[in-house]
Amino acid sequence: MSTSPEYKSWGAMKTRCDNPKHTAYKRYGGRGITYQKEWKFFENFLKDMGVKPDPKMELDRINNEKNYTKDNCRWATRKEQTRNRGGKRATRLYTFNGKTLCIADWAKELKISTSSLQKRLNKGWPLEIALSSEKRTGKKSDEWINYKGHPTKGKSVRRKNSKYITIGEETKTYREWEKEKGFSYGLISKRLSQGFSEHEAVMTPVAVDDM
Secondary structure (H helix, E strand, C coil): CCHHHHHHHHHHHHHHHHCCCCCHHHCCCCCCCCCHHHHHHHHHHHHHHHCCCCCCEECCCCCCCCCEEEEEEEEEEEHHHHHHCCCCCCEEEEEECCEEEEEHHHHHHHHHHHHHHHHHHCCCCCCHHHHCCCCCCCCCCEECCCCCCCCCCCCCCCCCCCCCEEEECCEEEEEHHHHHHHCCCHHHHHHCCCCCCCHHHHHHHHHHCCC
């Protein structure tokens, strides 16, 4: 039992949530992520989750802001986990009009190439423009042209190289979020490079390690 794939996943989950010395504790137990009390015992965990369909699958929280529970967990492939997480090597998820998708899926939804959508986001386009299916024209890369209803149509909107994060229905640059939260300059970028999701990078309070 102690060598089964399910037991190892269960043990790793408990360690991330319970052991302050674990390298990932800060992103789990350190910010209040825990597991349902019945899962203190492996037998209950296995009863709820069942055997992995594939030994290579991993325990994944469907909503990364909620705890490890029967309703919020699944066995997922590495690819599925990557799409569900933020972080340095992960696929970013973007929420717009109540729908959350990765870049590849948004591009498919909008019927444009993934590279085209990536270029929009790299230029710092707000999500309401980048994820719009309207065609755009214009000679200047830092102008939003032919976007109906945009309050600054035909004019530069912030710096074209700004990077944006959307939390709920608010879309702001890294620096704007840092100023609002009282963070030091560059903290959000630093957190993202450490594997934080975009939501974690913005909403996690400043700790001693961040100073």
